[in-house]
Structures are given as C-alpha cells and as structure tokens.
Amino acid sequence: MMYLKVAIGFVLLLVAAEFMVRGAVxxxxxxxxxxxxxxxxxxxxxxxxPELVVGLQAGLAGAPGLALGNIVGSNIxxxxxxxxxxxxxxxxxxxxxxxxxxxxxLIGGSILFAFFCMQGEIGPxxxxxxxxxxxxxxxxxxxRENMEGGADAELHVEEVEEVGDLPDNMFIVWAALLGGMAxxxxxxxxxxxxxxxxxxxxxxxxEVIGLTLVALGTSLPELAASVxxxxxxxxxxxxxNVVGSNMFNILGIGGVVAxxxxxxxxxxxxxxxxxxxxGATAIMLPILIWGWRLSRPAATLFLALYVGYIAMQAIGVExxxxxx
Numbered sequence: 001m002m003y004l005k006v007a008i009g010f011v012l013l014l015v016a017a018e019f020m021v022r023g024a025v026x027x028x029x030x031x032x033x034x035x036x037x038x039x040x041x042x043x044x045x046x047x048x049x050p051e052l053v054v055g056l057q058a059g060l061a062g063a064p065g066l067a068l069g070n071i072v073g074s075n076i077x078x079x080x081x082x083x084x085x086x087x088x089x090x091x092x093x094x095x096x097x098x099x100x101x102x103x104x105x106l107i108g109g110s111i112l113f114a115f116f117c118m119q120g121e122i123g124p125x126x127x128x129x130x131x132x133x134x135x136x137x138x139x140x141x142x143x144r145e146n147m148e149g150g151a152d153a154e155l156h157v158e159e160v161e162e163v164g165d166l167p168d169n170m171f172i173v174w175a176a177l178l179g180g181m182a183x184x185x186x187x188x189x190x191x192x193x194x195x196x197x198x199x200x201x202x203x204x205x206x207e208v209i210g211l212t213l214v215a216l217g218t219s220l221p222e223l224a225a226s227v228x229x230x231x232x233x234x235x236x237x238x239x240x241n242v243v244g245s246n247m248f249n250i251l252g253i254g255g256v257v258a259x260x261x262x263x264x265x266x267x268x269x270x271x272x273x274x275x276x277x278x279g280a281t282a283i284m285l286p287i288l289i290w291g292w293r294l295s296r297p298a299a300t301l302f303l304a305l306y307v308g309y310i311a312m313q314a315i316g317v318e319x320x321x322x323x324x
Contacts, residue, residue, distance in 0.1 A: 002197035009191030010217045013050045016183025017221035021046035023177030026166045030173070047225060047241065048248040049181075050218040053188040055253050058210070059261035063196050068122070068263045069210020070218060071254050072277050075110075076211075077219040078242045078249075079280040080306035082226050086238035087299025089230040093291060102243050103288035105137050110281050113250040114274050117265045127258025134251035191217050207266045211273055212313050239287060239294075246281065272317050276309060 024046055051074050058067035086092060112133070116126040166172055195209045222245050226238035257263060265274075286292040294302075312320040 002194045002201065005190040005194030006198070006213065006217070009187045009189075009194060010220060012183045012187025013191065013217055014220040014224060016180045016187055017047065017050055018180070018224070019176040020049060020180025020184060021221075022166050023173050023175070023180055026173045027177060030170070045248065045252075047221050048245050048253060049184050050188060050221060051249055052253045052256065053184050054192060054214060054218050055257040056260060057185075057188050057192045058196075058206075058214075059257050059263070061192055061196070063192065063206045064257075064261055064263050065206035065266060066192065066195060066199075066210040066214060067257050067261075068117075068254075068265065068269065069207040069273075070214045071249050071257075072269060072273050073211035073215025074219050075246045075249050075277050076273070076280050076309060077215050077306065078222060078246050079284060080302045080309070081216075082219065082223050082242055083238060083284070083294060084299045084302030084306060085223060086226040086230040087294040087302065088296055089227065090233065091296060092230075092239055092287065092294040092299075100289055101141070102247065103285060106243055106247050106281060107285070109133060109247060109251050110278055113254060114278060117270060117274055120265055120270075122254065122258040122263040122265070124259045124262065127255040130251045130255030131259070132255075134247070134255065137247075137251075205266065205268070207269055207273075208313055211269075212310055239284075242284070243288065268317055272321075 051070060054070055055067040058064065058070065083092065109130070113122075113130065116122045116130075119126070166176055191214055195214045196206060198204075198213065199206050199209045222241050226241050229237040229241075254263070287294055315323075
C-alpha cells in the first residue's frame with residue numbers, strides 16, 4: 001500500500017497542480033489582472049503548491065525532517081534534473097540581465113536559509129524573516145517591472161503564455177481551480193503517508209525520503225512545464241521556472257512551514273545536502289548573470305550529477321563519501 005500511496009500521490013500532484021494553475025490564471029485574467037502580476041505570483045505559487053502542502057502536512061504529521069528534506073531536495077532537483085532535462089531537449093539561453101536581480105535574491109536567500117539551518121533548527125522567527133524577505137522582493141519587483149518593463153518582465157509574461165488555456169466558462173474555471181487544490185491536498189497527504197511508511201519500513205531517515213522520493217514528486221509540475229516549454233522552443237522559460245520555484249521554496253515554503261512548526265536540521269543535511277543545494281544554485285549563476293548558454297553536453301552533466309546525488313542517498317551519504 002505504501003508504494004501505491006506514493007504512486008497515486010505523484011499522479012495527483014502532477015495533474016492537480018496543472019489544473020490549479022490553469023484555473024488560477026484563467027480566473028485572474030477574467031478579473032483583469034495583468035500577465036506580469038500573474039507570472040510573478042500565481043504561476044510561481046501554483047507550481048510550488050505541492051511543496052507547500054507537502055511541507056505543511058509533513059510538519060503537522062510529526063515528520064518535520066521530511067518537510068525540510070523536501071525543500072532542500074526540490075531545489076537540487078529543480079536545477080540538476082529540470083534544467084538538465086529541458087536543456088537536453090533544447091539549449092537554454094537566458095536573456096542577458098533578465099534574471100539578474102532574481103539571481104541576487106536567490107543567492108542571498110539561499111545563504112540566509114543555510115545560516116538559519118546552521119543554527120540547528122529553523123524556528124518561527126526565522127521563518128517569519130524568510131517570508132518577509134519574499135514579500136518585500138515581490139513588492140519591489142512588481143513596482144520596478146510595472147514601471148520599467150524590460151527583459152525580466154517579458155520573461156514573466158512568457159511564463160503565463162506557456163500555461164494552457166481553459167474554455168471560457170466560469171464553471172470550468174472554478175472547477176479546475178478548486179478541483180486542482182483538492183487534488184494537491186489529497187495527493188500530498190498520500191505522498192507524505194507513503195513516504196513516512198517507506199522510511200520506517202526500510203529504516204532510513206525521513207530526511208532522505210524527503211530529499212529524494214518526495215522532492216522528485218513535488219518537482220514533477222515544474223519538470224512537466226519546463227519540458228513542454230522546451231519542446232515548444234521556449235527553453236528559456238525553464239530557467240525562469242526554476243529560479244522562481246527555488247526562491248519560493250526557501251523563502252516562502254520554508255518560512256511558512258517553520259512558522260507553523262519548527263524544522264530541526266539533521267547532521268546530514270547540515271554537512272552535505274545543504275552544500276549540494278548551494279552548489280547547484282551557484283552553477284546557475286553564469287547562465288543567470290552573464291547569459292551563458294546551457295548546451296546539451298552541459299545539460300547531460302547536470303543530469304549525471306543528479307543521478308550521482310540520488311545514488312549517494314541510496315547507498316548512504318557517509319558510506320559513499322568514505323568509499324570515495
């Protein structure tokens with residue numbers, strides 16, 4: 001049953017997140033919300049909804065290690081797996097300067113998140129600080145992009161254009177939105193239950209399940225959206241998806257979950273996985289700041305690094321490092 005729960009949870013998260021984002025975008029358009037605001041908020045929040053719901057459910061279910069592992073593991077998967085898969089389909093080139101400010105905030109937010117982790121626990125005050133940082137960034141970004149426009153604003157609009165349309169019917173729009181939300185909640189519940197059962201059955205930590213199995217499941221919406229964008233010839237949208245999702249993960253989701261329940265940090269996350277997350281974030285900088293091209297060979301390397309990371313988790317980080 002635990003494997004069935006995880007499998008059904010995967011499918012529900014993937015499908016429900018897609019419908020929820022489509023419904024939310026369609027509703028926002030009907031109320032006259034600009035594509036820029038939709039791209040900056042609704043699309044980014046919608047694709048990160050699985051991580052948020054999983055994190056909250058795991059924390060409330062007494063499995064905070066799974067919640068923290070999911071945040072760190074999702075950020076690693078977003079860079080290495082999603083950019084690797086999208087870049088393998090079509091090389092990724094970010095418009096010069098389009099995500100410069102986002103990159104600076106992502107690096108700063110990642111370092112702040114790591115600093116709080118190094119304290120041994122992310123508590124409510126630290127969580128509130130992370131959420132406040134995200135809110136300030138969104139407000140300032142909206143003011144700047146709404147007044148100045150530019151490449152970064154264009155990228156957010158492109159993200160909205162990649163979202164599939166719904167029929168012009170309010171019943172269908174609301175059904176997609178509410179049905180998607182319900183599907184995410186139920187899918188997250190199944191994924192957390194199945195993940196905790198697997199951890200207990202095999203004697204592995206909840207953090208490892210969060211870093212691998214659950215992180216992969218909650219990253220599926222971003223993976224699907226980025227692959228579809230690459231197939232349509234808009235591979236640059238993938239980098240915007242990843243940056244936005246990672247920012248929401250560490251500042252928004254990490255902050256909200258920590259405000260609800262403290263997140264203790266295990267020794268493995270503190271000494272290994274956190275540094276992998278920071279390293280994965282750092283290797284995006286040439287693409288984000290200088291507009292370097294993520295070629296197919298580089299994308300293959302990203303995927304190989306992710307496979308190696310998952311293999312280390314399967315073997316056991318301490319054993320793998322000792323053998324190395």
